[in-house]
Amino acid sequence: MTKLQIAPSILSADFSRLGQDLQEAEAAGASWVHIDVMDGQFVPNITIGPLIVEAVKRSCNLYRDVHLMIDRPERYIQDFVQAGAQNITVHAEATVHLHRTVHLIKELGAQAGVALNPGTSLEMIRPVLPDLDLALIMTVNPGFGGQKFIPASLERIRILRGWLDEVNPECHLEVDGGVNLQTVESVVRSGANILVAGSAVFNPSGIGRNFKALTEAACACV
Numbered sequence: 033m034t035k036l037q038i039a040p041s042i043l044s045a046d047f048s049r050l051g052q053d054l055q056e057a058e059a060a061g062a063s064w065v066h067i068d069v070m071d072g073q074f075v076p077n078i079t080i081g082p083l084i085v086e087a088v089k090r091s092c093n094l095y096r097d098v099h100l101m102i103d104r105p106e107r108y109i110q111d112f113v114q115a116g117a118q119n120i121t122v123h124a125e126a127t128v129h130l131h132r133t134v135h136l137i138k139e140l141g142a143q144a145g146v147a148l149n150p151g152t153s154l155e156m157i158r159p160v161l162p163d164l165d166l167a168l169i170m171t172v173n174p175g176f177g178g179q180k181f182i183p184a185s186l187e188r189i190r191i192l193r194g195w196l197d198e199v200n201p202e203c204h205l206e207v208d209g210g211v212n213l214q215t216v217e218s219v220v221r222s223g224a225n226i227l228v229a230g231s232a233v234f235n236p237s238g239i240g241r242n243f244k245a246l247t248e249a250a251c252a253c254v
């Protein structure tokens with residue numbers, strides 16, 4: 033199995049001290065950071081753009097995993113790669129030419145991911161699985177942090193893990209939304225290896241402490 037990682041999502045971070053928060057996560061052992069880009073079209077919320085990706089790059093050494101929740105993401109991939117995105121994940125629902133978009137990401141030098149909303153058929157991602165570095169199962173409807181994990185996602189993770197084992201075993205299987213100490217075990221047991229966590233990491237209990245507790249809980253069940 034590919035390496036298990038908690039990827040802190042900066043959506044729940046304090047943007048007035050983003051650099052310090054990320055350094056705290058890194059000191060606690062994090063190696064990924066998840067950056068949520070929303071356009072107010074594909075999802076009902078607007079967040080950040082390439083400038084923040086560039087700021088994250090300057091403030092820490094975390095692997096920059098950029099989740100584009102934007103319509104027609106092909107228009108902005110070059111900007112995000114130039115800003116320092118190392119993985120770019122696009123939504124299958126947001127681009128008509130998914131195969132072309134995946135290959136554009138790779139040609140521009142980043143790793144390529146594809147995400148599926150909870151209501152989207154898994155079949156939509158199947159034709160591009162051999163080309164991917166990461167497949168993302170959304171475990172909430174995208175747009176906001178702090179939502180409740182959708183239990184039906186577990187079966188979807190299991191099925192996708194089975195497909196990946198056949199055609200692309202090195203591909204990461206990421207889950208995003210509602211991952212916390214109560215849900216982490218079930219997503220790992222179902223076959224996910226990159227676990228995005230926003231509100232469960234960036235909260236008053238302390239970033240380092242939260243990160244370590246989630247990592248321990250995740251690793252305890254493999």
Ligand SMILES: O=C(CO)[C@@H](O)[C@H](O)COP(=O)(O)O
Pocket residue numbers: 041042043044066068099172173174175176177178179208209210211228229230231232
């Ligand atoms: O992409 C998204 C939300 O659309 C996520 O990456 C959130 O940031 C996850 O937040 P939590 O559910 O972990 O609080």
Ligand SMILES: [Fe+2]
Pocket residue numbers: 041066067068099208228
């Ligand atoms: Fe995300």
